[in-house]
Amino acid sequence: MTKSPTGLLDGLDPEQRAAAAAPRGPVCVLAGAGTGKTRTITHRIAHLIASGHVSAGQVLAVTFTARAAGEMRTRLRALGVDGAQALTFHAAARRQLRYFWPRVVGDRMWDLLDGKLRLVAQAAQRTRVSTDTEILRDIASEIEWAKASLISPEDYPAQAARLQRDTPMQAAQVAEVYRKYEEVKNAARMLDFDDLLLHTTAALEDNADVAREFRDRYRCFVVDEYQDVTPLQQRLLDAWLGGRDDITVVGDANQTIYSFGGASPRPLLDFTRRFPEATVVRLERDYRSTPQVVELANKVIGAARGRPAGSRLKLIGQRPDGPEPRFAEFDDEPTEAGAVAGRVRQLLDAGVPASEIAILYRVNAQSEVYEQALTDLEIPYLVRGGERFFERREIRQAMVSLRTAAADPPAGDLVTAVRAVLARVGLTEQPPSGGAAKERWDALLALVELAEELAASVEGASMGRYVAELEQRAAAQHPPTVEGVTLASLHAAKGLEWDAVFLVGLAEGTMPIQRADGDEAAIEEERRLFYVGVTRAREQLWLSWSLSRHPGGRRHRRRSRFLYGLIPEEHPTARVPRRAATTRTKPSCRMCGEQLANTLEVKLGRCARCPSDLDEALLTRLKEWRAERARELKVPPFVVFTDATLVAIAEQRPDDQRGLVAISGIGPTKVQRFGDEVLSLLRDHA
Ligand code: ATP
Ligand code: MG
Numbered sequence: 001m002t003k004s005p006t007g008l009l010d011g012l013d014p015e016q017r018a019a020a021a022a023p024r025g026p027v028c029v030l031a032g033a034g035t036g037k038t039r040t041i042t043h044r045i046a047h048l049i050a051s052g053h054v055s056a057g058q059v060l061a062v063t064f065t066a067r068a069a070g071e072m073r074t075r076l077r078a079l080g081v082d083g084a085q086a087l088t089f090h091a092a093a094r095r096q097l098r099y100f101w102p103r104v105v106g107d108r109m110w111d112l113l114d115g116k117l118r119l120v121a122q123a124a125q126r127t128r129v130s131t132d133t134e135i136l137r138d139i140a141s142e143i144e145w146a147k148a149s150l151i152s153p154e155d156y157p158a159q160a161a162r163l164q165r166d167t168p169m170q171a172a173q174v175a176e177v178y179r180k181y182e183e184v185k186n187a188a189r190m191l192d193f194d195d196l197l198l199h200t201t202a203a204l205e206d207n208a209d210v211a212r213e214f215r216d217r218y219r220c221f222v223v224d225e226y227q228d229v230t231p232l233q234q235r236l237l238d239a240w241l242g243g244r245d246d247i248t249v250v251g252d253a254n255q256t257i258y259s260f261g262g263a264s265p266r267p268l269l270d271f272t273r274r275f276p277e278a279t280v281v282r283l284e285r286d287y288r289s290t291p292q293v294v295e296l297a298n299k300v301i302g303a304a305r306g307r308p309a310g311s312r313l314k315l316i317g318q319r320p321d322g323p324e325p326r327f328a329e330f331d332d333e334p335t336e337a338g339a340v341a342g343r344v345r346q347l348l349d350a351g352v353p354a355s356e357i358a359i360l361y362r363v364n365a366q367s368e369v370y371e372q373a374l375t376d377l378e379i380p381y382l383v384r385g386g387e388r389f390f391e392r393r394e395i396r397q398a399m400v401s402l403r404t405a406a407a408d409p410p411a412g413d414l415v416t417a418v419r420a421v422l423a424r425v426g427l428t429e430q431p432p433s434g435g436a437a438k439e440r441w442d443a444l445l446a447l448v449e450l451a452e453e454l455a456a457s458v459e460g461a462s463m464g465r466y467v468a469e470l471e472q473r474a475a476a477q478h479p480p481t482v483e484g485v486t487l488a489s490l491h492a493a494k495g496l497e498w499d500a501v502f503l504v505g506l507a508e509g510t511m512p513i514q515r516a517d518g519d520e521a522a523i524e525e526e527r528r529l530f531y532v533g534v535t536r537a538r539e540q541l542w543l544s545w546s547l548s549r550h551p552g553g554r555r556h557r558r559r560s561r562f563l564y565g566l567i568p569e570e571h572p573t574a575r576v577p578r579r580a581a582t583t584r585t586k587p588s589c590r591m592c593g594e595q596l597a598n599t600l601e602v603k604l605g606r607c608a609r610c611p612s613d614l615d616e617a618l619l620t621r622l623k624e625w626r627a628e629r630a631r632e633l634k635v636p637p638f639v640v641f642t643d644a645t646l647v648a649i650a651e652q653r654p655d656d657q658r659g660l661v662a663i664s665g666i667g668p669t670k671v672q673r674f675g676d677e678v679l680s681l682l683r684d685h686a
Helices: 014-021 037-050 065-077 089-104 117-127 133-146 155-163 172-188 191-208 209-215 231-241 293-304 333-349 364-376 384-391 392-405 414-422 435-457 463-475 519-534 599-604 618-632 641-652 657-661 668-685
Strands: 027-031 059-063 085-088 218-225 246-253 281-283 326-332 355-363 381-384 486-491 500-503 537-548
Touching: 014 281, 027 037, 027 355, 037 059, 037 065, 037 218, 037 246, 037 281, 059 065, 059 089, 065 085, 065 435, 085 089, 089 191, 089 209, 089 231, 117 133, 117 172, 133 172, 133 231, 133 537, 155 172, 155 281, 191 209, 191 231, 209 231, 218 231, 218 435, 293 519, 293 537, 326 333, 333 355, 333 364, 333 500, 333 537, 355 364, 364 381, 364 486, 384 392, 392 435, 392 463, 414 435, 414 463, 435 463, 500 519, 599 641, 618 641, 657 668
Parallel strands: 027 246, 027 281, 059 085, 059 218, 218 246, 326 537, 355 486, 355 500, 381 486, 500 537
Antiparallel strands: none
8 A cells, every 4th residue: 555755745745745745854843732743753654764765674664652653553564664664762772782792691581570560679778778668769860860861970979969860768779789780780690671771772873794784774763752851761772773874853842751760851952063964944823722721731841941841832722712721620539530520421422432532640549440430330441541541451362362373374364364363362252341341342342343444554464564563562562442441540651642632630749749849940840741741632622630639638729829810700710719728838829839929029929030911901000999998098019918929920910818828918807898899890991
């Protein structure tokens, strides 16, 4: 199903086309969410192949999550490209390392560690430091960060000091555990995930033979989501390139969400400095979301700061109008989850497919209450896009049968043959009525659908080809789409899209996450994560939070600071931020959430750097009113209200007494004396 080179450019706008059709050489697409970056690179790959510049086997496309890599393979196949590699950095490195290992090291490749924690604990014991699990976890992430940042145990203390890392214990001790961890791991002949990249890089850098063979094989490199590249991944990429410049990168600095792990948008933003002759394309048209969603997204990222924010472009929605995003506050999490499940049910009843609905949250632990709520309403779902798909019992059985059948396939076309094999492991004609049996049936049916998909895109696809596809998906943890609502963390949702998206648990302490509080860079990263969430929605966007965790619990939570300025004025929860009933947190800016530096800022409820949303005409009226009252009472005007208080009133426009009291400097006495007058003035003005 090969398409002509020009035909491949038909579905692109002029800027996308410029990037897709650029000749071999460096290309950089810097653009916001939903503008078609991934679409552009898949078309570029297809175009380069169709016009004979490279063969499919010479292309290596990398991205950051298994699901995104799978998505890229699916899109490539739909364009008629067969045989181009689209993998995560880790999967690519693993594959290459396995191939080159015998030549570089000699024996069988070492086993891959499932997680660092066990060996970090051993290392900590040998270093005689505390072995509390929390701390061990923190040390493990610190080691991960150091390795991703190409920092050795020897260099760790100096770098940690230079970068003002918040280290879980003294930097010298972390370094010691890190050093021991490497020792223990090497002695056990194990590799961790970072080693896959480190060793592959070393093999290419130190072994001319390996480098020659590799560079002969791969000629064209493409990186999606380049804003989240770590120094280690960049080093591997450079080793792949070996001084060549056939590289296409696409990314959005405002979607950088892995800085905590050492990633940086700098290589993306500095790409043209490195390759001055690069074709650079910026995209502004948002093809994914309705103008309503786009407007909200623009507001969210409009409040961002720091270097990534400097590169931001305002997105322009291209789709027809859709519903306004909805905001909802609940008493507790189960109530919130119940309401979300109820709304999902309505969408399903209205004909939205389950696979077009996602519930996204900040941390995986949040999924449980949603799993329960969906189960209660008998709504099928997949946690984190169903990464565990290939570990399901019936799927493992099915794989064994299919593998066997590939040697001697049953009669008929691919789909009929696959159905016949799966019938032996329990795929009936009609679905069972519900529960676990239905879930198993759904999973098996997904295998049939995959066969249908393959048969439609690859002419005469054989059983062998189908099984190879399954193996590849299993290795890359890329499950086929099962009809179910997606439950995923915001991190895992990057690059993906759904018709309806529920962003849940938008309360302070969860979004932004507690540990980010007080750290400006961390808060900015949380904001970008929120932006990633908002921009996943094509049409329907629901944002919700709850005031307490458990039913009947203290309603002491506050909604996320990122919601300020987003909620429409007429919304019941729009104006008056609920105050913490028990814990008093330090006052923070109502626009960016940062801690406020002085009393003036506290009074205004925003930091000096945030733009004022002051209604000047309203301020003038308030000042006139104050002058009149001051004259009557024979007091200087500031005794009625100070200038700063008037500015705060004009900015925040409270609509009831509670809102007035929430403004610093207005106590109960003032509310009693002037409250009604001020509120009626505000109402008149509105
Ligand atoms: P993200 O930053 O979230 O990864 P992206 O820039 O990679 O987003 P894509 O996923 O490539 O965006 O595209 C978003 C959606 O818009 C997809 O459904 C895609 O098919 C569609 N799209 C992109 N470009 C066009 C176009 N020129 N015409 C029609 N639809 C388009
Ligand atoms: Mg993308």
